[in-house]
Amino acid sequence: MGSVSKRRAIQTARARTCSNSTSFLLTMPGFLDDSNFGALSCKLITVCPNNVHLGKSLPTINANITLFDETTGILKAIISGNEITKWRTAAASVVATKYLTAKKGLRVLAILGAGAQGEIHAVAFQHFFNFEEANSKRLIRIWNHNTLKAEKLVSKLNQLYCGTVFKCFKSNEMCVKEADVIITATFASEPIVQLKWLKKGTHINAVGAGLTHYSELSESIYLASDVYIDYSEGAEAELTGLKELGVEFKGEIGTLVSGGVSPSSVNQITVFQSLGMAVEDCAMARMVYDLYKKQYRNV
Numbered sequence: 001m002g003s004v005s006k007r008r009a010i011q012t013a014r015a016r017t018c019s020n021s022t023s024f025l026l027t028m029p030g031f032l033d034d035s036n037f038g039a040l041s042c043k044l045i046t047v048c049p050n051n052v053h054l055g056k057s058l059p060t061i062n063a064n065i066t067l068f069d070e071t072t073g074i075l076k077a078i079i080s081g082n083e084i085t086k087w088r089t090a091a092a093s094v095v096a097t098k099y100l101t102a103k104k105g106l107r108v109l110a111i112l113g114a115g116a117q118g119e120i121h122a123v124a125f126q127h128f129f130n131f132e133e134a135n136s137k138r139l140i141r142i143w144n145h146n147t148l149k150a151e152k153l154v155s156k157l158n159q160l161y162c163g164t165v166f167k168c169f170k171s172n173e174m175c176v177k178e179a180d181v182i183i184t185a186t187f188a189s190e191p192i193v194q195l196k197w198l199k200k201g202t203h204i205n206a207v208g209a210g211l212t213h214y215s216e217l218s219e220s221i222y223l224a225s226d227v228y229i230d231y232s233e234g235a236e237a238e239l240t241g242l243k244e245l246g247v248e249f250k251g252e253i254g255t256l257v258s259g260g261v262s263p264s265s266v267n268q269i270t271v272f273q274s275l276g277m278a279v280e281d282c283a284m285a286r287m288v289y290d291l292y293k294k295q296y297r298n299v
């Protein structure tokens, strides 16, 4: 993220090719100029929310990353991108939360959405943060519009991570009540969080992209918040609706990381509007490729 804000990363706004009214292909080329994590790559990712209704347990998001030699342009690898997309998206939310809540006490975390992103955010946030609601008990709240799915996820997470209690909420309003941090990771095309439900100083990681990238939160939340983005070019292209609403972006998270922007005050509601960056995929693909070479080819 720091490299993006220092302009050591090249990633034009991605192309979106619709295959029908709800599904699309994103083409995400990126170049990262870094001796350890640098790479030239292009992620091809399809988003098909209706896969969930096909009854075949198909992921709704499917990605592959093509990795190229920066000098010769020769294709080096095609790397499956589903796990990479999950992890790098949660990692971006962790970094945004770290920098935007640095001066705030964190007790209550609410995750809205129990799909792939909801799950990986729960795993990442229990690892990096200490959300203790009461009696020093670590707790993470999870809501899904279909409660059964949230119950299944909660049961799985409670078996895997015994240091934290994962609790299912039937109401999104109750789930976000008193939350210090909220993560929205759904395909909701209508707001699932309202301003009047929030307390002062809440930080929201808005990850989901339904029809637009900003449909999970009410307009009043955006207008009342300091909104941060991952990269300006993407925001200019994909967040036009927010700009038309009068929302001014405070800056890129990478600028906060590099110390170029002062984080918001403790009582200010903040939103990290996560679009997802091609260079996050670049860095991860390079890491996977290097590990593969070391482990299997002894190079």
Ligand SMILES: NC(=O)C1=CN([C@@H]2O[C@H](COP(=O)(O)OP(=O)(O)OC[C@H]3O[C@@H](n4cnc5c(N)ncnc54)[C@H](OP(=O)(O)O)[C@@H]3O)[C@@H](O)[C@H]2O)C=CC1
Pocket (backbone or CB within 6 Å): 047, 049, 052, 059, 060, 061, 085, 089, 113, 114, 115, 116, 117, 118, 144, 145, 146, 149, 185, 186, 187, 188, 189, 192, 206, 207, 208, 209, 210, 274, 275, 276, 277
């Ligand atoms: N910012 C970024 O970098 C990235 C963003 N995303 C976005 O994150 C979101 C989640 O992705 P992912 O977890 O992989 O997808 P999944 O299909 O695994 O999960 C989607 C979740 O959204 C819920 N959901 C679906 N429709 C609605 C609705 N109308 N209202 C409320 N909840 C709904 C689903 O519940 P149920 O199954 O019960 O219907 C499920 O819990 C997507 O919008 C995706 O585009 C994904 C990757 C990267």
Ligand SMILES: O=C([O-])C1=[NH+]CCC1
Pocket (backbone or CB within 6 Å): 045, 047, 061, 085, 209, 275, 276, 277
């Ligand atoms: O960056 C990404 O991979 C995505 N953003 C929205 C859907 C997938």
